[in-house]
Structures are given as structure tokens and as C-alpha cells.
Amino acid sequence: xxxxxxxxxxxxxxxxxxxxxxxxxxxxxxxxxxxxxxxxxxxxxxxxxxxxxxxxxxxxxxxxxxxxxxxxxxxxxxxxxxxxxxxxxxxxxxxxxxxxxxxxxxxxxxxxxxxxxxxxxxxxxxxxxxxxxxxxxxxxxxxxxxxxxxxxxxxxxxxxxxxxxxxxxxxxxxxxxxxxxxxxxxxxxxxxxxxxxxxxxxxxxxxxxxxxxxxxxxxxxxxxxxxxxxxxxxxxxxxxxxxxxxxxxxxxxxxxxx
Amino acid sequence: xxxxxxxxxxxxxxxxxxxxxxxxxxxxxxxxxxxxxxxxxxxxxxxxxxxxxxxxxxxxxxxxxxxxxxxxxxxxxxxxxxxxxxxxxxxxxxxxxxxxxxxxxxxxxxxxxxxxxxxxxxxxxxxxxxxxxxxxxxxxxxxxxxxxxxxxxxxxxxxxxxxxxxxxxxxxxxxxxxxxxxxxxxxxxxxxxxxxxxxxxxxxxxxxxxxxxxxxxxxxxxxxxxxxxxxxxxxxxxxxxxxxxxxxxxxxxxxxxxxxxx
Numbered sequence: 001x002x003x004x005x006x007x008x009x010x011x012x013x014x015x016x017x018x019x020x021x022x023x024x025x026x027x028x029x030x031x032x033x034x035x036x037x038x039x040x041x042x043x044x045x046x047x048x049x050x051x052x053x054x055x056x057x058x059x060x061x062x063x064x065x066x067x068x069x070x071x072x073x074x075x076x077x078x079x080x081x082x083x084x085x086x087x088x089x090x091x092x093x094x095x096x097x098x099x100x101x102x103x104x105x106x107x108x109x110x111x112x113x114x115x116x117x118x119x120x121x122x123x124x125x126x127x128x129x130x131x132x133x134x135x136x137x138x139x140x141x142x143x144x145x146x147x148x149x150x151x152x153x154x155x156x157x158x159x160x161x162x163x164x165x166x167x168x169x170x171x172x173x174x175x176x177x178x179x180x181x182x183x184x185x186x187x188x189x190x191x192x193x194x195x196x197x198x199x200x201x202x203x204x205x206x207x208x209x210x211x212x213x214x215x216x217x218x219x220x221x222x223x224x225x226x227x228x229x230x231x232x233x234x235x236x237x238x239x240x241x242x243x244x245x246x247x248x249x250x251x252x253x254x255x256x257x258x
Numbered sequence: 259x260x261x262x263x264x265x266x267x268x269x270x271x272x273x274x275x276x277x278x279x280x281x282x283x284x285x286x287x288x289x290x291x292x293x294x295x296x297x298x299x300x301x302x303x304x305x306x307x308x309x310x311x312x313x314x315x316x317x318x319x320x321x322x323x324x325x326x327x328x329x330x331x332x333x334x335x336x337x338x339x340x341x342x343x344x345x346x347x348x349x350x351x352x353x354x355x356x357x358x359x360x361x362x363x364x365x366x367x368x369x370x371x372x373x374x375x376x377x378x379x380x381x382x383x384x385x386x387x388x389x390x391x392x393x394x395x396x397x398x399x400x401x402x403x404x405x406x407x408x409x410x411x412x413x414x415x416x417x418x419x420x421x422x423x424x425x426x427x428x429x430x431x432x433x434x435x436x437x438x439x440x441x442x443x444x445x446x447x448x449x450x451x452x453x454x455x456x457x458x459x460x461x462x463x464x465x466x467x468x469x470x471x472x473x474x475x476x477x478x479x480x481x482x483x484x485x486x487x488x489x490x491x492x493x494x495x496x497x498x499x500x501x502x503x504x505x506x507x508x509x510x511x512x513x514x515x516x517x518x519x520x
Contacts, residue, residue, distance in 0.1 A: 147509040151516040163314060165329055176327050180506045182315035189312035192331045196261050196306045 046091040046115075062133055066225070069186050070140030072206060076218040077138070081225065082116060091115040134168075135194055135201040138221050139187040143207040147181055158208035158220045163191060168200040173223040177205065260335065260367055262303040268337055270344050270371040274488065277346040277364075279380040279450065282443035283468045286379035288477035288507075290347050293490065295319045295504035297338050299345060305333035305367070309360035311350040318506030341490065344373070352446065361449050365457055375405055377488070378450060379480055380465040383443035387467055388424065395419060396467040397483050400439075400451055405460035416486060421465065441465065474507070 046054065066081075068074040081087070092115060143157040162172035163183060177183065183191070187203045194201035204224040208217040262268060276293065278286030293299070298319075310332045320326040332350035337343065352360050368376055384396070398421040401409065423437035441448045447463055454461035464484055468476045481501060485491055491500055 147513045149509065149514045151514045163316065163329060164327070177316060179316055179318060179320065179326075180509050182313050184311065184313045186312075188314040191314045191329065192304075192306070192312055195314075195329050195331060196304050 040095070042093055042095040044091060044093050047089070050090050065133060065135045066138070067135065067187075067190060068138045070138075071213045072140045072208065072217040073138035073221060075213050076221040079218060080222065087116040089116055133199050134170075135190065135199060136224065137187045137190055137201065137203040138224060139183070139185075139203060139205045140217070141183075141205050141207050142211065143209045145181075146207045148178070158206050158210075158217045160204050160206050160220055160224065162202055162204050164202040165191060165195040165198070165200060167194070167198045168202050170200070170202070172202055172204075173226065174204065259306060259363065260303055260371075261306050264302050268302040268335075268344075270337075270373055272372065272374045273337070273342050273344045275344050275346065275368065275371075275373040275376040276484070276488075277376065277378055278348055279378055279445045279447040279463075280348055280351055281381040281445045281447060281465075282383050283381050283470050283473035283476055285381040285466055285468055285473050285476045285480055287348060288473060289379045289481040289484065290345060291318070291504050291507070292477060292481045292501040293345055293484075294336055294347060296500070296502040297341070297490065299336035299338045301330075301334050302337050302344075303335045304331050305335065305346065305348075305363070306331070307333065307360065307363060309352055309356035309363065310348070311353060313350045315506075319504045321505075343488075343490070344371075357446055357449065361446050361453055364450065365453050365459065368459060368461075369457065375408075375460040375462065376454070377484065378447060378461065378463045379484065380441070380444050380447040380463055381468050381476070381480075382441050382447075382465055384467040384469045386440075386442040388422075388428075391422060391467065397479070398422075398465050398467070400463040400465075402451070402455045402459060402461045404454075404458050405462055408460065409462070412487060421463070472510075474503075474510075 066077065068077045146161075160174040161177040161181070162174050163177050164170075164172055182188075183203060183205055187205070191201055191203055193199075204221065206217060206220050208214065208220070210217055276290065278290045280287065313332050315330060317326055317328040317330060320328075330349075333346065333348050336345045336347065338345075382398075397419065399413070399418045400421050401413065406413075421439065421441070424440045426435040426438050439448055439451070441451075444465065447465065451461065451463055464480065466476055466480050466483075478501065
């Protein structure tokens with residue numbers, strides 16, 4: 001769909017996309033599809049120490065895995081958790097699909113998805129061994145996506161809601177996500193996988209009325225990691241400099257909509 | 259693939275499977291929601307696949323606080339053993355490039371589970387009907403040769419209308435191609451039907467011509483139509499709307515209206 005200002009937007013309708021008649025593909029088409037599929041695979045790159053450990057047949061021990069999805073969730077971890085000197089970057093994931101754009105602010109060597117491991121307790125990080133694994137996922141969403149019968153005043157945003165698998169026996173730190181609300185995307189995929197494989201997992205979704213990274217929204221995630229307080233250190237009041245570094249204002253791309 | 263949530267895993271031999279196709283108006287899925295909610299069917303497993311867009315939420319059929327916090331995934335299997343019926347509910351769209359893979363997964367699961375018959379609830383774009391199809395009932399059915407052997411009599415008694423074949427090139431009079439099956443807006447319906455014919459599976463499709471909008475009445479129409487054949491509820495025609503609407507159907511068209519607007 002083209003808009004008045006020359007942008008082209010993808011429009012998704014609730015109606016089903018028509019299934020194209022499956023044409024016979026020749027070898028060349030199949031080869032191109034195969035290559036595209038390979039290019040779209042997610043690749044994990046580990047630090048040399050970990051790669052060596054993995055190739056000699058050891059599994060990485062992990063008791064707690066924390067995943068952050070979204071600007072505020074990821075910056076919350078960067079500001080409140082990862083700034084202490086106690087975390088090692090042990091790997092990263094690289095991926096590509098037809099919609100990837102080079103992220104502004106990331107140089108060629110940096111990746112949008114990095115795995116960190118806690119030095120004092122190396123079993124807190126990014127999973128590889130299922131048994132007794134606890135997964136916590138932090139995710140952002142816009143409050144416009146939140147459906148409720150009573151109209152929600154903006155003053156109650158940002159707020160947290162949780163969803164957990166059957167295997168999770170802890171007490172979530174906030175209310176459960178009420179019907180008819182749902183979670184989609186990577187947090188949903190992680191939850192589905194963990195539900196089916198009976199891994200204790202909880203997702204904390206933060207509904208915020210601010211679209212970009214914002215320090216108030218980031219703070220909302222604090223209670224979510226209190227359960228892991230024994231395993232990791234949370235910086236209760238990060239310095240202004242650190243906050244400023246991570247909560248930069250988004251660049252104004254067009255003056256038309258200020 | 260199917261992953262059981264029960265121990266021991268459920269046995270589906272000789273069960274009837276009812277499943278929706280993700281199609282225009284989501285009518286099949288809404289109809290299945292009504293069946294699951296009314297018959298209080300029990301979840302017995304998941305279809306765990308990367309062919310569906312991921313989504314998750316709490317129990318859509320919750321009746322009280324105790325069962326509200328149960329996580330549900332995009333494709334789940336429920337059973338009602340006393341009715342010898344299993345229901346597959348699909349809650350998310352199928353990723354377009356994986357549609358064939360998903361159909362193969364379903365056909366293979368249906369075969370290995372030993373279902374006696376499968377009923378697919380679906381819908382098709384109302385605006386694509388030709389002049390003949392616009393007259394009379396908007397409901398249609400399709401049945402594979404394998405199921406026709408057993409159900410011919412029942413279908414005859416119900417006087418249902420079979421889905422018409424349409425010319426491949428409408429308007430071209432001298433084209434000598436045969437009329438073909440065409441289910442616009444039906445998602446995987448046609449593909450699944452053709453695959454089932456090829457694999458000699460007993461499968462029926464019940465579909466409704468409809469448009470996008472408030473499709474709740476369409477869901478009731480389709481589920482009552484199914485009930486005429488399978489008799490899931492006793493005498494629902496005497497008491498209209500005996501089907502129970504699940505809690506997940508609230509706020510289908512958005513949140514409450516902000517009072518500040520007025």
C-alpha cells in the first residue's frame with residue numbers, strides 16, 4: 001500500500017493470503033530457495049574457550065537463562081545488570097532475512113544478539129542443558145496493544161504482565177496476562193518451546209506508552225529479576241551517565257510528524 | 259509434530275477429528291472454539307511446529323480463577339472420549355512458504371493416529387461466488403471418495419449442497435479444460451482436500467461463504483450445520499445459542515472506549 005508521502009507499507013489483512021497454485025519448480029529455482037534458506041539460518045558463534053569445551057563433547061551448564069527482547073528490555077539488562085564487571089560476553093548470534101537492515105549505531109563487528117555469562121556463577125546465562133533450567137524472558141510492548149474493558153488511563157503505564165509455563169512453580173512478580181491478550185514473536189516462540197518441553201519459564205511483558213528506549217520503562221523490569229537476586233547482582237541505582245548512554249533519544253527522521 | 263501432554267499418551271484410534279482451516283473470517287477457528295468451550299474438552303497434546311506464527315496466551319476457555327493461568331500454544335489437540343472425538347485447534351496463521359510442509363505434517367499425523375474420519379471446518383470469500391452459488395444456502399461440503407463410501411446415506415438425508423466446480427478460465431467458451439475445484443480464501447482447504455484424496459483418507463470439508471467482519475454469527479451457522487451431522491449437542495435447535503461463548507471472545511474489536519473522548 002502506498003501512502004501520500006511516498007512510503008510503501010506492507011498491509012496485513014485478517015483475510016487469508018491466497019495460496020498460489022504450486023507451479024513445478026525447476027532445479028535452478030529449488031537451488032535458489034535452498035541457498036536462501038541457508039542464508040536465513042541463525043548462526044551461533046561462541047568464544048574460543050566455549051567452542052573448545054563444546055567440541056570436546058561437554059554441555060554448557062545452565063540453571064538460569066535470561067532473555068531480553070525489545071529496546072527497553074535489552075537496555076534494562078545493559079544498565080541494571082550487565083554494567084557490573086561480573087559478566088563475560090561468551091558468544092553472539094547472527095541472522096539475516098529479507099527484512100534485515102543494518103542497525104544504526106552498530107559497527108560491522110557488533111551483533112544485535114549477544115550471550116553473556118555471569119563470572120561468579122557460570123551457570124547463569126544462555127541455555128544449553130535442559131535439566132533444572134529456569135528461563136526468564138523480558139519483553140516490551142506498546143500499551144496500545146493491551147486490551148481491557150475499562151479504558152486504561154495513561155498514568156498506569158508502564159506496567160508488567162506475566163505468562164508462565166506449566167512447569168514454572170514460582171510466583172510471578174506481577175499479574176498474569178488477562179484474556180484476550182496474547183504475546184507473539186520471539187517471547188511467544190520461547191514460551192511455546194518451553195511449555196512443550198516442560199521447562200520452567202516465565203515471560204514478563206512491559207506495556208509502555210513510550211515507543212523508544214526510556215528509563216522509566218526500563219525501571220519497571222526491576223522486580224522481574226529480584227528472584228534471581230541470590231544468583232546475580234542488580235545495580236539498584238545506576239549512574240546518570242550509564243542511563244544516558246543507553247537511553248538516547250531516537251533520531252528525528254522526518255520533521256513532518258513532530 | 260504431535261507431542262502429548264498426557265501420560266500415557268492418548269489413543270485416537272477410530273476417533274473423529276474436527277479441525278479448522280485458517281480461512282476468511284476465521285470462521286472454522288471460531289466454530290472450533292465454540293465446540294471446545296461448550297463440550298469442555300480436555301487438552302491432550304500440542305502440534306509443535308515452525309509452520310505457524312508463534313503466539314501464546316492464558317487459557318481461552320477459562321471458567322474460573324483456578325484454570326485461568328494455563329498456557330496455550332498455537333496448535334493444540336483436545337479430546338472428548340465419550341464422544342470418540344478429537345479436536346485440533348489452530349490459533350495462528352500458517353507461514354505462507356510452509357503451507358505445503360504443514361499440510362504434509364497434518365496428513366501424516368492423521369494417518370498415524372488412525373482417525374476414522376476428519377472434518378475440516380472452513381470458509382470461502384463470498385464475493386467470489388458465481389451467479390448460481392449466490393442463490394440459496396451459503397453452506398457447502400466436500401467429501402473424499404474414501405469417506406463417501408461410509409457417509410453417502412447420511413449426506414443424502416441432510417440434503418447438503420456439494421461445493422461446485424468452476425471453469426478454469428471463466429468466459430472462454432472453447433477452452434476444453436475440465437471444471438476445477440476452487441476455494442478462494444480457504445487457506446489450506448483445497449490443498450488438504452486434494453492431498454487426502456491422493457492418500458485415500460476419509461476427510462470431509464464443511465465450508466461457508468462469508469466476508470470479513472463480525473463473523474460470530476457465521477461461526478454459529480457453521481457449528482450448527484456440523485451438529486446436524488455429528489450430533490454433538492442434543493437438540494440445539496430447540497434452544498438457540500446453546501453453544502457457550504469462550505472468555506477469549508471478549509474485546510474482539512478492541513478495548514473499551516475512553517470516556518475522555520466525549
